[in-house]
Amino acid sequence: MSKTIADIAKIAGVAKSTVSRYLNGGSVSEATKKKIENVIKETGYIPNTFAQSLKAKKPNIIGTIIPRLDSYAASQTLIGIDEQLRELNYQMLISNSSQDLEREIENIYSLARQKVAGVILLATQITNAHLEAFEKVQIPILLVGQQHKTVHSMIHNDYDAAFEMGKYVLAKGHRRIAFLGVSEKDIAVGVKRKEGFKQAILEANETEVKFYETSFKIEDALAITPAIIDEFKPSIIVCATDNIALGVMKAAYLKGVRIPNDLSITGFGGYEITEIIHPSLTTAKFYYQDAGRMAAQSMLKLINGEEIKSLIVSKYKIIDRESVDNLLKYKL
Structure with a gap:
């Protein structure tokens, strides 16, 4: 049976209020403090931090x-x-x-x-x-x-990361580009990443870009990708998240489309799995x-x-x- 504050007080030979004061960071003599600490260590008592927080003047x-x-x-x-x-x-x-x-x-x-x-x-x-x-x-x-x-x-830094990703894609020679994003209700991922990427692409000549929308779910990206590949035939699909990129990669594999030989793909996030899959995913890593x-x-x-x-x-x-x-x- 787990110990209570009353048990700790009885074993330590002090008042229950003294133990409570100690646990809440109040003033307790050094000798009493050591006595309580020893009892807590010996009994393995775990303070109820949440309950303490409710009672304390300053919750933690x-x-x-x-x-x-x-x-x-x-x-x-x-x-x-x-x-x-x-x-x-x-x-x-x-x-x-x-x-x-x-x-x-x-x-x-x-x-x-x-x-x-x-x-x-x-x-x-x-x-x-x-x-x-x-x-x-x-x-x-x-x-x-x-x-x-x-x-x-x-x-x-969604906008700047997307702007830099756009410059990176252009520097690799891609001019037929699909951007697979999410709803603009999400300002960071749905708006800022799209706007940053758009701004980078605006400065390039002879570039054709189409913007598509999906959800954050891998399976939804997997479902929409075949139509993007068949109808637009992009050289690269820039994905607003790494999960979306994983869905695109699976769809490409199922169609027999080779990455990156036939289709390049990028993401945003820097998820651990993107480093160990093959081919590994180019991405904007957030810390x-x-x-x-x-x-x-x-x-x-x-x-x-x-x-x-x-x-x-x-x-x-x-x-x-x-x-x-x-x-x-x-x-x-």
């Missing part, structure tokens, strides 16, 4: 809302948040919205009722209902992955764990009333791998 729980549990970007970001919070003696409480906006907004209110110190929202879009919730809960909010002018935000750590640090500054930038931008890098053919070599 950070709520984190994610759009889906099977997202590589979300899971890697959570790892970064969790590691940084642990180092700073905070805990993370995760709520999953399953890409349901109503559920996401309810999660904001639910976390506030549970007295979290702040909420980190890995957002896909920000609606008026979101802004109303932020205003009502009256706790620090940090957006990750999307930005809004009235809310502290941390984004990946999700680093972004998570930055988000945790920024949230704690907000909680402590410190000034932070209204917009924080994380880094990226174009990773050149095997999935893109250099068409210029055939012109030599």
Whole structure:
């Protein structure tokens, strides 16, 4: 049977309130502190951090809302948040919205009722209902992955990464290009990546580009790709995410289209699997764990009333791998 605070107090020979004060970081004499620590170590007692947080004047729980549990970007970001919070003696409480906006907004209110110190929202879009919730809960909010002018935000550099990807594609000699993106309801992935890529392509001559839309799911990209290949016959398909690129690669394989000999493919994200598949995928790598750590640090500054930038931008890098053919070599 697990030990309680009352058990620890009895074994240590101190009052229950003294143990509670120790666990909440209150003032306890050095001798008493060592006595309690020894008992906790001997009994293997694990404090109920959440319960402590509810009772404490300053809660140490950070709520984190994610759009889906099977997202590589979300899971890697959570790892970064969790590691940084642990180092700073905070805990993370995760709520999953399953890409349901109503559920996401309810999660904001639910976390506030549970007295979290702040909420980190890995957002896909920000609606008026979101802004109303932020205003009502009256706790620090940090957006990750999307930005809004009235809310502290941390984004990946989607526009610049897409612009650089466009320049990379052109430098490889590709002029018949398909861009497979997602709904523009998602500002970061659906709008910024498309806009950055468009701007890079505008500066090239004799280039034909067609824009297509799918979802974030591999199977949906797999379903739409055969028509793109048959009807447009691009030399390259630039995909808005690595998952979309994986769907395109599978579709190409099923059609007997060789990568990169017949069709080049790129992605965005830098998922681990893109390095070990064959051919390996050229992609714009985002550093999700680093972004998570930055988000945790920024949230704690907000909680402590410190000034932070209204917009924080994380880094990226174009990773050149095997999935893109250099068409210029055939012109030599």
